[in-house]
Amino acid sequence: DVKVTQSSRYLVKRTGEKVFLECVQDMDHENMFWYRQDPGLGLRLIYFSYDVKMKEKGDIPEGYSVSREKKERFSLILESASTNQTSMYLCASSLGTSDWDEQFFGPGTRLTVL
Amino acid sequence: KQEVTQIPAALSVPEGENLVLNCSFTDSAIYNLQWFRQDPGKGLTSLLLIQSSQREQTSGRLNASLDKSSGRSTLYIAASQPGDSATYLCAVSPRGSTLGRLYFGRGTQLTVWP
Numbered sequence: 001d002v003k004v005t006q007s008s009r010y011l012v013k014r015t016g017e018k019v020f021l022e023c024v025q026d027m028d029h030e031n032m033f034w035y036r037q038d039p040g041l042g043l044r045l046i047y048f049s050y051d052v053k054m055k056e057k058g059d060i061p062e063g064y065s066v067s068r069e070k071k072e073r074f075s076l077i078l079e080s081a082s083t084n085q086t087s088m089y090l091c092a093s094s095l096g097t098s099d100w101d102e103q104f105f106g107p108g109t110r111l112t113v114l
Numbered sequence: 115k116q117e118v119t120q121i122p123a124a125l126s127v128p129e130g131e132n133l134v135l136n137c138s139f140t141d142s143a144i145y146n147l148q149w150f151r152q153d154p155g156k157g158l159t160s161l162l163l164i165q166s167s168q169r170e171q172t173s174g175r176l177n178a179s180l181d182k183s184s185g186r187s188t189l190y191i192a193a194s195q196p197g198d199s200a201t202y203l204c205a206v207s208p209r210g211s212t213l214g215r216l217y218f219g220r221g222t223q224l225t226v227w228p
Contacts, residue, residue, distance in 0.1 A: 004157075042219065043216075100146045102148065103160075106157050
């Protein structure tokens with residue numbers, strides 16, 4: 001079974017802090033994704049990556065950056081956390097052999113910025 | 115831009131009922147459609163994936179159908195149980211989108227009471 005893990009289930013940070021959210025997949029997937037989920041807005045794509053060191057912006061990249069130094073790990077970085085970044089963050093991965101590969105999700109990180 | 119709508123937003127039924135969740139999407143040019151389940155505060159669990167060339171998929175008490183030409187999918191749950199209580203999300207992967215990125219509906223929150 002594909003396993004996608006996220007470093008923290010719950011995280012509390014202060015405004016202005018630099019925050020790292022880590023995601024690791026164990027199935028040698030090429031593609032990885034970061035979404036955020038907010039009540040009434042659903043899931044929105046922040047960034048995605050199709051190879052090591054390769055990344056593309058999603059629909060709401062402002063205030064975020066990403067890093068993919070190794071194939072299995074995709075990090076989401078909040079350079080200076082703000083209260084409007086309080087949200088549930090979900091990581092996903094897919095095989096990458098086709099554009100219709102199934103996506104597999106991690107358990108999520110609930111981030112609160114005070 | 116692809117838009118995905120799920121109706122109803124919430125549903126409450128007694129145990130044992132057969133029920134239907136609806137999903138519609140605006141652009142019929144898709145690679146696939148996925149149905150996910152999300153328990154409160156948790157990540158997404160993939161339930162069924164229907165490729166664009168398929169009409170339906172079944173897993174246990176779940177059956178998902180796809181009518182691409184009308185931009186609709188339904189998730190049928192037979193003999194509902196309290197353990198089915200969760201939010202159900204549908205997502206489509208539009209043709210031409212990078213890496214098969216997904217567009218999500220806002221979900222149907224299902225409560226099955228004993």
